[in-house]
Amino acid sequence: MIKQFFSFGTIAENLERRFYFMDIENKVYSTTAEPVRFKKGKLRIIHITDTHYDFDNVDASVRLLEEACKREKPDLAIVTGDNVDNFDECTDTKKLIDKLMSVFDEQCIPVAITFGNHDSERGAMSREELMAHYNTHKSSISVDDGDELSGCGTYNIPVLSSDSEKVKFNIWVFDSNDYDEEGRYGCVLPDQVEWYKKRSDELAQANGGEKVYSLAFQHMIVADVYDALKKSKVRVPFSYKHMYNKKEFYYFDPKGTNFGTLTETPCSGYHNYGQFEAMVEKGDVLAIFSGHDHTNGFGVRHKGIDISNTVSTRYNRDRFSSQYGYRIIDVDEKDTSVYTSRVMHWYNMFSAEDVKMLEKSGDAFGAELAKNVRCNGFKQKLFQSFLLALGRLSSLRKISYPD
Ligand SMILES: [Fe+2]
Numbered sequence: 001m002i003k004q005f006f007s008f009g010t011i012a013e014n015l016e017r018r019f020y021f022m023d024i025e026n027k028v029y030s031t032t033a034e035p036v037r038f039k040k041g042k043l044r045i046i047h048i049t050d051t052h053y054d055f056d057n058v059d060a061s062v063r064l065l066e067e068a069c070k071r072e073k074p075d076l077a078i079v080t081g082d083n084v085d086n087f088d089e090c091t092d093t094k095k096l097i098d099k100l101m102s103v104f105d106e107q108c109i110p111v112a113i114t115f116g117n118h119d120s121e122r123g124a125m126s127r128e129e130l131m132a133h134y135n136t137h138k139s140s141i142s143v144d145d146g147d148e149l150s151g152c153g154t155y156n157i158p159v160l161s162s163d164s165e166k167v168k169f170n171i172w173v174f175d176s177n178d179y180d181e182e183g184r185y186g187c188v189l190p191d192q193v194e195w196y197k198k199r200s201d202e203l204a205q206a207n208g209g210e211k212v213y214s215l216a217f218q219h220m221i222v223a224d225v226y227d228a229l230k231k232s233k234v235r236v237p238f239s240y241k242h243m244y245n246k247k248e249f250y251y252f253d254p255k256g257t258n259f260g261t262l263t264e265t266p267c268s269g270y271h272n273y274g275q276f277e278a279m280v281e282k283g284d285v286l287a288i289f290s291g292h293d294h295t296n297g298f299g300v301r302h303k304g305i306d307i308s309n310t311v312s313t314r315y316n317r318d319r320f321s322s323q324y325g326y327r328i329i330d331v332d333e334k335d336t337s338v339y340t341s342r343v344m345h346w347y348n349m350f351s352a353e354d355v356k357m358l359e360k361s362g363d364a365f366g367a368e369l370a371k372n373v374r375c376n377g378f379k380q381k382l383f384q385s386f387l388l389a390l391g392r393l394s395s396l397r398k399i400s401y402p403d
Helices: 011-018 058-072 090-107 127-134 190-206 275-282 352-360 364-395
Strands: 021-024 027-030 042-048 076-080 111-114 155-160 167-173 214-217 230-232 249-251 258-261 285-290 297-302 305-309 325-332 335-345
Touching: 042 058, 058 090, 058 325, 058 364, 076 167, 076 285, 090 127, 111 167, 155 190, 167 190, 190 275, 258 305, 275 285, 275 305, 285 325, 285 335, 297 335, 352 364
Parallel strands: 042 076, 076 111, 167 214, 214 285, 285 305
Antiparallel strands: 021 027, 042 325, 155 167, 230 249, 258 297, 297 305, 325 335
């Protein structure tokens, strides 16, 4: 049983405890991860999701993730579920977790983990056991929320100011669970919503009554995304069916504030227990980032909050996974009421010069991978450009926006 440290203490207690001790089955693990803070006034987050590591894709995927982290130099990584295959043999699952975590351990990047619908769908390890193994890694700052909350991996990460004097920003991490009783996709449950409201108030109270601006991360997109899109009763070009109501079609509202490209139906949970509305009420969340829909790299602004999705971060060497990648989010300490964000696709990672350099250095695996990404990426970009042009022409509306 993993003891709970974080959810209900004071901020000072939490900061002291959470980054240094993980008491798992009476063993104490120390982590060298430092509390997260702005560095020279800046905070950079890499959002990684749906890595779906298996033994076929893990080496290539890890290699690309290593390269991404080296280039982007994030201060914090957040991994939002469907992380690794869960096998009947725990040792196999642990090997994949170790490979994922090696990237952050080696580059000293604090990493916050939560889960998706697939993490504990099959295999021998429960969410709690998976979390315990993630937390054996020195870079993990993830929290098992214990028995008080549904799921495993709902917590918040206070971000300190550059001078460490105060909590300047905050990150919410939610386990959006797996499936409901009918086998439909899960969502954040009522007890987790109540926890968020209470914790939000505590943070504000400790901040002299001022809300602490924040970003939220979870696997499943909130169902409110459909309220932010334009609804049609008939199929129009480049619209997508509602996940649970096949008679409704959705696309970017030309009058709305949109980001990126919507390429598939947003697969939200079936139920909606008011997580998004609670965030609107508290007014502290700038954006909520999800994964789950592998090709969707988009955002829509709704009631002052950006509802966003990030593409899958795995690489399979097929044509389509060149379009996958990750998201970078930047926050400036001078004004934490805003952020900037961009989706990076694998196919934009390597230049021809990079491939030559890798070949010259005798890195055959890296060179082959980079070539593969570039080659498949070229086909993917052509295909994507064709689709976007076709979409624009056939729908007579804008179907892609800047990130
Ligand atoms: Fe998923």
